[in-house]
Amino acid sequence: MEYQFSDRVSNLKPSAIREIFKYAADPEVVSLSAGNPSPEAFPAKEIAEISARILSENPISVLQYSVTEGYTPLRQHMMEYMRSNHNTGSDSDDILITTGAQQIMDLCTKALVNEGEAVICEAPSFIGSLNTFRAYNARLVGVTVEPDGMNTDELEEKLKANPDAKLIYTIPNFQNPSGVTMSLEKRKKVYELAKKYGVLIIEDNPYGDLRYSGENLPNIKSFDTDGIVIYAGSFSKVISPGMRVAYTIAPKPVFQKLVVCKQGNDVHTNIWSQVVCDEFITKYDFNAHLQRLRDIYTKKADFCMELLDKYCAPEITYNRIDGGLFIWCDLPEDIDMPKFCKDAVLNKVCVVPGNAFLTDERDECHSFRINFSTPTDKQLEKGIKLLGELIKSYNK
Incomplete structure (x- = not known):
């Protein structure tokens, strides 16, 4: 059967990030592409307590x-x-x-x-x-x-x-x-x-x-x-x-x-x-929880920026951040960004190509996004070191 899709979806493409997740599923690949919170950040114990109490005391209130x-x-x-x-x-x-x-x-x-x-x-x-x-x-x-x-x-x-x-x-x-x-x-x-x-x-x-x-x-x-x-x-x-x-x-x-x-x-x-x-x-103490999250992400962000300075400078540049989960990295203008991102995957590290975030993906872009909240410190160092080795190999 030949399927006819609506005008609304006929030109839509899969999310570049979700497509990259397929590569990130390889356990050998360091994923710096996701935007997930750190595993340390979830209040799992408190959620379990609340859920158990609700389902014990008034289950119909959340099942109806x-x-x-x-x-x-x-x-x-x-x-x-x-x-x-x-x-x-x-x-x-x-x-x-x-x-x-x-x-x-x-x-x-x-x-x-x-x-x-x-x-x-x-x-x-x-x-x-x-x-x-x-x-x-x-x-x-x-x-x-x-x-x-x-x-x-x-x-x-x-x-x-x-x-x-x-x-x-x-x-x-x-x-x-x-x-x-x-x-x-x-x-x-x-x-x-x-x-x-x-x-x-x-x-x-x-x-x-x-x-x-x-x-x-x-x-x-x-x-x-x-x-x-x-x-x-x-x-x-x-x-x-x-x-x-x-x-x-x-x-x-x-x-x-x-x-x-x-x-x-x-x-x-x-x-x-x-x-x-x-x-x-x-x-619960929501403000204390938020402060705990800030403490977690402050350490991870600072560590990530230290690694970028150590392994990727001066070829890869970035603006320092004051919060959030992402760092936007800029390549030299003579480096082909899509090729760099593909080569990164082949070298077992995933980043998101910057053109995925543009209103017109065909526009010129020399940037890529990395996420530091999800990987462990060991994974983060391995991944950024691999990016540094890759960018420096282009000059050889």
């Missing part, structure tokens, strides 16, 4: 259908937490619990973007979100990411050139893949431009609690007196990605449409996961 908006106590607690700790969310907003932050991008695109309309994204940006926008036949418009965030002059040029733009998508804290944090000045400028040109902002912040150094910066959503920012938060990097629990704080009219779209998507997010997250953040 639930409401689309999300588990009410979790919604209330997260709205209170975001307001008191991050000045984020107002009486004009509401909060929706979603099945991972990926679903937020899906629901927002479905609700707000018509086929062919523009979504303005950082370049590079998170491949999962880019593919979601592509799945709805949105037209991706890239804006260069600088060491202090999105180039706001270029952003305004792209807004002028694309009057049909519906969304500006940004990851302002420890951006995936670049590791860059947007400056306060640029956060305010992005908000001003969105307001000026009548475009909504999706502020994706899965890594904001994982700051190792420097000063915490306010969320763009904290400036939102005009109802133009949709905030996306997640428990994936601070509790568990496998539980698939995230949340979005959105203006009430947008929230209402997202709820309708979610009803046709998955009815509601896994209720057991929601209850576990609520119990963990309210009955």
Whole structure:
């Protein structure tokens, strides 16, 4: 039978990262390609305790259908937490619990973007979100990411050139893949431009609690007196990605449409996961847990950057990071980046080619992304040493 696929998916390609995972499955290959939390980071004991208590005392509460908006106590607690700790969310907003932050991008695109309309994204940006926008036949418009965030002059040029733009998508804290944090000045400028040109902002912040150094910066959503920012938060990097629990704080009219779209998507997010997250953040010391994660990732990030300096300099360069899970590495311009990444796999180390994160994968790119949270210190040193040996072999 000849299969006819919809226009929405006919041109979609598998995720480059997921494809690389196939190579990483080889036990001899050091994977610096994943974005998984460290095995040390999971509160497995606490999750087991909470789950046992729930299933013993009130099992039907997590085995029955639930409401689309999300588990009410979790919604209330997260709205209170975001307001008191991050000045984020107002009486004009509401909060929706979603099945991972990926679903937020899906629901927002479905609700707000018509086929062919523009979504303005950082370049590079998170491949999962880019593919979601592509799945709805949105037209991706890239804006260069600088060491202090999105180039706001270029952003305004792209807004002028694309009057049909519906969304500006940004990851302002420890951006995936670049590791860059947007400056306060640029956060305010992005908000001003969105307001000026009548475009909504999706502020994706899965890594904001994982700051190792420097000063915490306010969320763009904290400036939102005009109802133009949709905030996306997640428990994936601070509790568990496998539980698939995230949340979005959105203006009430947008929230209402997202709820309708979610009803046709998955009815509601896994209720057991929601209850576990609520119990963990309210009955355990969540702030102490976050500090433990920062301690873990501070050591791993510092070690990774020391290894890059030791084995890969001066051929491979990078910008130092203040948080998150990723480092964006730049090759000399005379080195073919896709070839380097393929040669790396043949030499038993996996990295992600930078063009996978571009709005147009055909654009020239001399960068690749590495992740330091998942591998052990021994694996990390072996993998980065292999990268260093590979890049130096090109000059022989």
